[in-house]
Amino acid sequence: MSPTGQGTPLPQALASWLDRHAEALDTSADLAAQVVPQLAQAGLFGRGVPAELGGRGGTVGDAIDAIAAVAERSLTAAFVFWGHRTFIEYLLKSPNEAVRERWLGAMLRGERGGATGLSNAMKYLSGIEALQIDATATAGGWRLDGGLAWVTNLRKEGFVAAAAVTAPDGAPPAVVAFAGDSAGVTRSADLNLLALRGSNTAAVQLANVRLDAADVIAPDARAWLPGVRPAFLGMQCAMSVGLARASLAAAQQRAPDVRGLAARATALQDALASHAHALREGAIDGRFVKDAAPLFRLRIGLAELVQDAALLELQASGGRAYLLDHDPNFARRWREAAFVPIVTPSLTQLQIELEKRAAAGGA
Template sequence: MPGSELLTPGLRDWLQANADLLDTTAELADAVVPRLADAGLLRAGVPVELGGSGGSIGSAIAAISAVAEHSLAAAFVFWGQRTFIEYILQSPNAALRARWLAPLLAGTVNGATGLSNAMKFLSGIESLQISATPTDDGWQLDGALAWITNLRKDGFIAAAAVQVAGDAPPAIVAFTSGSAGVTRSADLDLMALRGSNTAAVKLEAVQIDAEHVIHLDARAYLPGVRPSFLGMQCGMSIGLARAALRSAHALSTSMRGPLLPRIEAAQAALAQQEATLIEGVEDGRFKTAAAPLFRLRIALADSVQEAVMLELQASGGKAYLQDRDTSFARRWREAAFVPIITPSLTQLQVELQKHAAA
């Protein structure tokens, strides 16, 4: 898949100029989604008849990868927005889609995935953190989510899995920041990716109606959307690894260094992982066989760690000098996030152990 050529020159230049600022401060956090929208990236993989630019989910993965080559913070926001868009694309709720899809694609409202807790729940790792009590015209939501990205301070819509009272199955719903009882925390004090509008949310007696139900059965819905959730998440790793390996290759070529064969082998392996990922997401195999997708997510995380280590070795001591190019230091911090984004590598390894035992 192509890389930075997917970006408009204006977006590419803006990301390159502000990558460190997006990583270390919240100064430009609210500018990311509108910039992505203006460049048409949020429409990748969305049917033309619904306002998108067409293509498949592979188009969205490629676009996220291209952004991640320049800024993982921006790619993280992109993943959150585009994943929420995917939720409502795959929802049977036409009213929800009609109300929210256009502003989400236009970047005038931020969408937050909120389903990290749900993905853990699906794997039996964690109980649901939000309860839903039926009311005369909908549900009342109570609970909290400790970590959600893309929560724009002046307005957002977020997805969450909820435990419904009684015998009903867990459901997937959406709630908005303007609803009474929704409280956004201050930004979490992250060591990197600080421009990602990442915070916690508390819900106290929040009222929602049928229009805000993404799906009435979380267990039926989540396996179908998980390949897109994880596939687009993997796009972050692909772009970051690609950027680090490109830098390492340029440094090693200029010095005729002994690292060059290892770098080129890593680039070839990364390209193969990307091709396998997109093929599997597009042909639907990961909907019924999650283990190969989990292995790919782990392999791509390993590729990121190898890539930044090769870049460090190719750079040598100058990588430690603050007055030199800061791109490596940023990528090093960004790479530290890849193993822990939900589902973390530890959680995936536990899942694979259970799968092997079964």
């Protein structure tokens, strides 16, 4: 079971592996190659994927639960899980059966890393950023040129990434998939991150990369992205749910020794449970497709709960939190918590988007 007794139980072999290696996954890339195979062996990539397509059935809520359970033990592994499972969701939501047939099996088996690559697209959808990759028509399809500055799960052993691209001849921007071993694709060295260093996070450049019709995930990004955004953000929010649970569990273990903290821990845990329930139910019933604002507010609220939980864990531990031999997991969770507000879409971007929507509604 999870450390807090909540959420989805993980297979014991995976739970033990994450517990042993959480610190190494956060601070180095030594085990980066093992994360996807470990998650695949545990069958987690099939959660919420129809059985007839090779998955384990269920809904996107099951994927959210699984990512949260992994995040309780390692945000690095959960970050990789989110990127990979989100790419799988793109294949499931694609109207192009050819791209699904080409990559879904390999993704479920963990043979390649799946990289969402759509942070740029989500910013584009909100009018924050222009698309960074251009597509030019060729005799056999398209040619891609451009790059993405920050993509997770670009496995050195092989990856496939999604990206939104400008389309030729005045067509709407499209969402495509490109493989890391395609001619013209160049992966940078791992980004020099403060934490989550085992997540295979890097930049990628594309120069004269050729695509065919079976590489198109969605021919109209503007029409398709709002439908997939709830899964993108919902599974991303699962990282916050798991991390907050872990910090609150640690705080509650120490709270009886610190006057007044037990009640605060209980209040935060109640708020977290309420947010997690709303997240799961909204992702399942489709309400966030029609109205994304409540999902944005959940993302903001969960990020704030992560910060509150980390601070409560620090206060419950006191000065002992600065002693690595007391509990090294606190320092890791503190670094992990610093990442939550800035992962795209960042809290600042979401707050700007909510303000724009409020102004438009008032007008």
